[in-house]
Amino acid sequence: MVTSMTGYGRGESQNEQVKVFAEIKTVNHRFCEYTIRMPRQLLVLEEKVKKMASEYIRRGRVELFITVEGKSLVSKNVDIDWNLADQYVSLMDAVKGKYNLGGSISLQDILQLESIFLMEEVATIPSDLEKLLMESVKGALENLTQMRVQEGQGLASDLQSQLKKFAEIVAGVKTYAPSVVKQYKDRLTIKLSELTDGMIEDSRIVTEAAIFADKCDINEELTRLDSHVQQFSDTLKQGQPIGRKLDFLVQEMNREVNTIGSKANDSVITKEVVEMKSLLEKLKEQVQNIE
Known part of the structure; x- marks a missing residue:
């Protein structure tokens, strides 16, 4: 299940003396970073609060605010x-x-x-204040998780849509790529015939075409792209935090696309490379929000 790193949750708990409110805001971050604000008298509970939060949040910048109303502490x-x-x-x-x-x-x-x-x-801390505080934090975390999961589903849907477009372009390039060498060979034959009045050896054309084919061969890159696309799709179905793995796969896909762009001496493939890089940029932007 894809989970977003962005979300908000609120919880509260009370007795006859006090009411405890907990608010949690999370945004994307490379690691897990906490900022907790609560009454000074309750700071002894900060580690317990972090431990509970870590059961729900594994990555992101977390801001937690706890306030107490009612009887003075x-x-x-x-x-x-x-x-x-x-x-x-x-x-x-x-x-x-x-x-x-x-x-x-x-x-x-x-x-x-x-x-x-x-x-x-x-x-003057009421005896059951710790219990009330932890109940309010748990409620906020549950609301936060619900929102993060809901937003994550939207992110997953968008990622799958972009990935499908990317895979279609890769398939199209794979189908088109073999014709690049043939087109080069035909152009070379015509050009050399014009320069030599038709007196040209077929072996020379074959040799030149083979050299060109070796320089612009992108089969290896296309195969790796197919593998990365499949891994990306499979990763979206996993349950644990997947943001870092998806980010790595996008980087690898971008590396392969750059290599294709530098090797493929063809305007059609160059155009497709531009489109693939545009889609990868969108994937990267969305992946940054995934836990």
Whole structure:
């Protein structure tokens, strides 16, 4: 089954205290790369989340966002640095005494000294929050997989269509190729006859035609193309991730087509080579989206 690397999934789970949301976005990437954003207090669960995601995703750039609504995951406690406060008050009294200043130190004066107050955050994670989080992530992954499979089916259909056109061109070139040598031999016979007033040895024409046939022989490349096309078609029916293998096959097919273009000294074949390269470009573009 062909699976796309592009997709989106969303899941949520809740109890009486909190609601957990998970959103996953994936795009094509050569390897498997994760970006996970979640409340800092839940980062201890990041590896568990990655492990679950790896059961559904084997290749692609993955962005996972987890949010929690409801009861706060953090409680705040306020304390005071009494030692520092004592120093502030002592210095205030010293200043008053040195400069004979009146008045007394008030509560308002103390409250202005923000540095003496200490704020401490304490994590308050509900006991079943991990279960809720993993349930929401699983739901998002299942939705994501459904979308990736659906898009993959569309990609497979398009790839098969392009591959069929490519195979038809290869078959046409294979049928046409033998006539290239005959056409060359006929042109050579006419040209040499004109230059020698018909006084030409058949052996010379045969020799020249044989040399030309050897230089422009593309049977080997066409045979390999047939093999690559069959492998490509068979690979589309496999269940495991196939994107890298398809990408390799497209590269090999492109290599054979380039060789045919450089060897075939014929305008018809050159035209077909251009068409084959155009189809290979489309195949390559689509293959980049397959897991």
